[in-house]
Amino acid sequence: MKLDECxxxxxxxxxxxxxxxxxxxxxxxxxxxxxxxxxxTEIERQAVAVTLLEKQKRRAETADLWLEIDKRIDEKTVxxxxxxxxxxxxxxxILVVYKLLEMIPVQDLGFLFKLVPVIFTxxxxxxxxxxxxxxxxxxxxEG
Amino acid sequence: xxxxxxxxxxxxxxxxxFRFLVERYQHQAIGHATTVLGNREDALDAVQExxxxxxRAINRFxxxxxxxPWFYVLLRNRCFKMLASAGRRNTESADQxxxxxxxxxxxxxxxxxxxxxxxxxxPEDRELVTLKYLDGLSYQELAELLQIPKGTVxxxxxxxxxxxxxxxx
Numbered sequence: 643m644k645l646d647e648c649x650x651x652x653x654x655x656x657x658x659x660x661x662x663x664x665x666x667x668x669x670x671x672x673x674x675x676x677x678x679x680x681x682x683t684e685i686e687r688q689a690v691a692v693t694l695l696e697k698q699k700r701r702a703e704t705a706d707l708w709l710e711i712d713k714r715i716d717e718k719t720v721x722x723x724x725x726x727x728x729x730x731x732x733x734x735x736i737l738v739v740y741k742l743l744e745m746i747p748v749q750d751l752g753f754l755f756k757l758v759p760v761i762f763t764x765x766x767x768x769x770x771x772x773x774x775x776x777x778x779x780x781x782x783x784e785g
Numbered sequence: 786x787x788x789x790x791x792x793x794x795x796x797x798x799x800x801x802x803f804r805f806l807v808e809r810y811q812h813q814a815i816g817h818a819t820t821v822l823g824n825r826e827d828a829l830d831a832v833q834e835x836x837x838x839x840x841r842a843i844n845r846f847x848x849x850x851x852x853x854p855w856f857y858v859l860l861r862n863r864c865f866k867m868l869a870s871a872g873r874r875n876t877e878s879a880d881q882x883x884x885x886x887x888x889x890x891x892x893x894x895x896x897x898x899x900x901x902x903x904x905x906x907x908p909e910d911r912e913l914v915t916l917k918y919l920d921g922l923s924y925q926e927l928a929e930l931l932q933i934p935k936g937t938v939x940x941x942x943x944x945x946x947x948x949x950x951x952x953x954x
Binding site: 662692694697699706 | 800804807815819833836882883884886888890891895896899914917918919920924939940946
């Protein structure tokens with residue numbers, strides 16, 4: 643299990659450098675490092691990168707995005723759950739009325755009546771803000 | 786006004802409270818997005834889109850959390866989406882500094898070569914290394930922000946530093 647020991651030692655040394663609690667005790671690290679030149683070299687190399695990084699700061703930023711964001715949020719309304727519920731309730735009521743009318747025997751209510759389920763489905767997807775034909779590849783991109 | 790009060794006001798439809806949050810976090814967000822995307826122009830777009838996403842999702846904010854870590858998830862998704870979309874590639878050359886600022890303790894050449902080395906890393910590695918060493922986040926904070934276990938933070942940092950060192954030499 644040489645690799646595990648090396649990994650643990652390097653991770654512990656780096657954790658110490660990052661002022662974090664190490665995985666191994668100081669004695670365990672010293673013991674391993676005294677006989678593993680590879681780990682000593684690796685730690686020295688990583689320490690160089692850390693020292694260089696710690697001297698740096700992020701570029702200062704001055705951009706103000708509010709005006710643009712303000713314009714955009716005015717275009718897109720915030721979804722208010724209560725208002726949205728009324729639409730769902732209305733759609734539900736329309737569907738119930740449609741089903742009741744459909745149950746009346748010997749009634750031909752015409753072609754438009756037959757289109758009600760299609761209109762209902764379109765309205766539902768519109769309310770859910772979903773395009774049923776769009777393949778959502780975004781889900782795999784997170785993380 | 787604190788973030789939570791601002792968020793409550795936003796849910797009640799107060800746009801000025803959202804402005805408060807944008808103004809408080811936009812610079813930090815642009816810095817983070819620039820790191821992931823590798824260029825500032827795309828970062829400005831990503832931050833703008835992420836704030837709009839946040840405004841639209843504000844009703845779903847979990848008040849047990851802090852605003853920025855919640856927002857960072859939205860920002861990160863926007864950035865990685867942009868990276869994945871056609872034509873968006875981060876530049877590998879560092880003629881000018883987009884991530885780092887010139888420092889009196891480092892020469893311009895040293896900072897430029899570090900910037901180039903950072904740009905040569907995978908966006909995820911660049912993000913991790915800069916959050917750790919430029920923002921000074923602890924392993925625990927990194928784990929929470931990036932939603933990964935602390936052990937993964939440690940090992941990913943190890944490989945990212947190794948890559949960085951290889952690009953510097």
